[in-house]
Structures are given as C-alpha cells and as structure tokens.
Amino acid sequence: SENPPLPPPPMNSKISPTTATPKMSQCSDTGSPSGKEQLKTRRSWSVSDLALAVSKSVGTIAAKAKKFFREKKLESPDVAENEREAAEAQRKNDWNKLLKRKLSRSQMSNNRQVERLCWKGIPGSIRGSAWKAIIGNDLKITPELFKINLKRGKKLWKEQVLDSSTKVKDEDDDEGSREDSMRIIQADIPRTFPQLKFFHQEGPFHEPLLQILQSYVCYRPDVGYVQGMSYLAAILLLNMNTLDSFVCLANLLNQDIYFAFFRMDVDKMQTHLRVYQALMKEKLPNLYQHFETLEIRPGMYLYEWLLTIYSRSLKLDIAHRIWDNFLFHGQVFLFRTALGMLRMYESKFLKMNFEDCLSILNRPPEKINEKILFDNIYKIQLTSKRFDKMVAKYMEEDRKNRKNKIRGDRKQL
Numbered sequence: 001s002e003n004p005p006l007p008p009p010p011m012n013s014k015i016s017p018t019t020a021t022p023k024m025s026q027c028s029d030t031g032s033p034s035g036k037e038q039l040k041t042r043r044s045w046s047v048s049d050l051a052l053a054v055s056k057s058v059g060t061i062a063a064k065a066k067k068f069f070r071e072k073k074l075e076s077p078d079v080a081e082n083e084r085e086a087a088e089a090q091r092k093n094d095w096n097k098l099l100k101r102k103l104s105r106s107q108m109s110n111n112r113q114v115e116r117l118c119w120k121g122i123p124g125s126i127r128g129s130a131w132k133a134i135i136g137n138d139l140k141i142t143p144e145l146f147k148i149n150l151k152r153g154k155k156l157w158k159e160q161v162l163d164s165s166t167k168v169k170d171e172d173d174d175e176g177s178r179e180d181s182m183r184i185i186q187a188d189i190p191r192t193f194p195q196l197k198f199f200h201q202e203g204p205f206h207e208p209l210l211q212i213l214q215s216y217v218c219y220r221p222d223v224g225y226v227q228g229m230s231y232l233a234a235i236l237l238l239n240m241n242t243l244d245s246f247v248c249l250a251n252l253l254n255q256d257i258y259f260a261f262f263r264m265d266v267d268k269m270q271t272h273l274r275v276y277q278a279l280m281k282e283k284l285p286n287l288y289q290h291f292e293t294l295e296i297r298p299g300m301y302l303y304e305w306l307l308t309i310y311s312r313s314l315k316l317d318i319a320h321r322i323w324d325n326f327l328f329h330g331q332v333f334l335f336r337t338a339l340g341m342l343r344m345y346e347s348k349f350l351k352m353n354f355e356d357c358l359s360i361l362n363r364p365p366e367k368i369n370e371k372i373l374f375d376n377i378y379k380i381q382l383t384s385k386r387f388d389k390m391v392a393k394y395m396e397e398d399r400k401n402r403k404n405k406i407r408g409d410r411k412q413l
Helices: 035-042 047-071 077-100 105-109 110-120 124-135 143-157 174-191 206-218 231-237 242-251 255-263 266-283 284-296 300-309 318-328 331-344 356-364 372-381 384-413
Strands: none
Touching: 047 255, 077 124, 105 124, 110 318, 124 242, 124 318, 143 206, 143 242, 174 206, 174 231, 206 231, 206 242, 231 242, 231 318, 242 372, 255 300, 255 331, 266 284, 266 331, 266 384, 284 356, 300 331, 318 331, 318 372, 331 372, 331 384
C-alpha cells in the first residue's frame, strides 16, 4: 500500500543517464546498494532520471487508485466528470429535439419529459431558448411594443432629474409614480449582483438591464418598479438578449403571485404566507414550533426568497436550477424550495437562537451542496393542484373574515 521508493540511477555507463529508464527491480532488498552508496548515487541523478522515476511511481499510484475505486464500486473523479459531461450532452440533445417541435406553452407545461429535464437542470448553452419556450408570450408582446415603451422610458429617465418640488404629484398620477420608479431603478441597478461586474456602470449588461426596467415601468405604470425586479431581469439577461428578456419578464410578472407581490396586494400576500405556515406546520412540525417559540415569522425572510426567485440568496448555478423547475411547476416549486432549505438546516436551526436562525435565513451559506438541497426539496411532496386549492381556501376565508369585520364595524357605528 506504500508508494514505491525512487529507484537508483542506471549503472550501465554505456547508456546515457538522461535517456535510460530506471528498473524498479533495483529497489528490491537483494542487491540494492548500501545506504551511503544509494545516497551518493541519488545525488548524481539527472533531472530526466528523476522525471522518469516520478512518472512511473505516479502511474503506479494512479493504477492502484483506479483498482480501489473499481473494487469498492466507488465513482472515480475522472469517470464521474466524464459521465456528467456525457449526461449534459444528452440533455442538450434532448432539449434541441424538443425545441425543434415548437411545442406551445401548454404543451410544454404538460410534458413529462420536459418536467424530467427541468428537474435535472437545463444545460447553460440551451437554457435561454428553453426558458423562452416554457414561459411563452401570452401577452403577445411584439418588438414594436418594446421599442415604443423603451422610447417612453428613456424620455422619462431624462426627465427624472427635475426637482420633485417643481411638479405637484397626485397619488394616483401614473406619471408621478413612474418618475419615482426611475429613481429607484437608478439606485437599485448597482446593487444587483454586486459581485458580478456585468451590471456595473461600465459593464456590458448595465445598459440592457436599464432598458428592460425602463420599458417595463412604462408598459405597466400601475405596477411600476419594485425592488427585486432588477434581479429577475438580470437573470434573464444572463441567458438571452434584451428583447427576449423583456418579453419573458413581462409574462413572468403577469403570474398571480408576482402580480400580487409586486403590486403590494397585502391581502393576497398574507394569504400566501398563511399557506406557507400551514405547510411548514405539516411538513416540519418541530421546526415550526421552534420558530413559533422564537417568534420568527415568514415575512422576515420569505419575501426576498420569493421576489428574487432565490437569485439573491443562493449561488447562481443553484438559482438557475431552481428557475428551471419554477418555470415548469409554477409558484408551488418556490414554496417547496423554501421548505426544502429549512429541512436541510433543520437540525442546526433547532439548536439556534433567534439571531443565529435569522442570520442563516437572510444570508444562506455560500457553500450549499446542490445535491443535498434538491434531495430535500424532493422530499417536500406537494402538487400544484393541492397548493392552488390551499391558496383558494385561505383566500376565501380571508375574504369572509374581512367582510365580517366590516359588518362588525358598521354595527358599532
């Protein structure tokens, strides 16, 4: 099991010491030089002799390592890397075949093969095309519409330097709210993926990101810009061009959960938090009770996870894979991911106080193991159908409670 010792240099003077191949038999106990002689001869080795000897020793070690992995039925690092590359190439080939079929958004959302491929993670080289196909364009946004809103957005961007006191704003004035949005965008873009210089003032994606957000503010003045949108637009930009990113962002934000969250629909936001708490109590009862004791509420950490689809909280490669599955499954996957993260750290959380728990929740460790995280997400079994039923149920309960409260207030009057 020990590494073989370096052999002595060649003893035949007729053979060049720089080309001779050392014989491993000379390392044996019989016939080997004495300690002093061996030391003397070793000092006379050339660089080439040492290189050949080391090469042969390394080769022996490598052979032993491969034999060990084979006998123990373990996965050799080289073999594992080759298998990963082969698997990714196969997934890319499968996606290319799917995309050539030009399936509709509804066909993509009901395709079991798409579900399987999304779970494993979409290869980066094909991710942009796959996302576009899955998100679709139900809003029928055209390049012309994008250009119109971009032109308006640029104009408003220039006008936003005007002092706010020079214009009296009505609370319901869309122009005023859009101007406020532009100022928030100006402050928010430098804070978007600060570790990546792509979005900095001098970065290649700074202007495209600005254009997308400017255009969206004018496309949906009733929504405007809300912090968190820049992360969604940035993730899209990392995978597709500016126009496609805008189309996908607009359609993505048209989904019920984001339309409610970014419009600050407090009632719907509270309903989703109630659903999350009910699921946590069911799936992670011990942790739920611990958080209740510590008075840790979902609103203290969950909003950022959901609003940025984990792109601000987790490493980009993990966030991308979460996006792959969220775009296929919808909002239910965001809640499964949240519960999966809690499940992964449950044993640690149960030993922590309020401050330590909140520290991890707001700043998850950078070295999260992707496989372990997705194993935990997988164990949070929850279908879209059941999740939607829970949302509808709690929404109806909240509506009735609000109605009864109004009646009670009227009776008191």
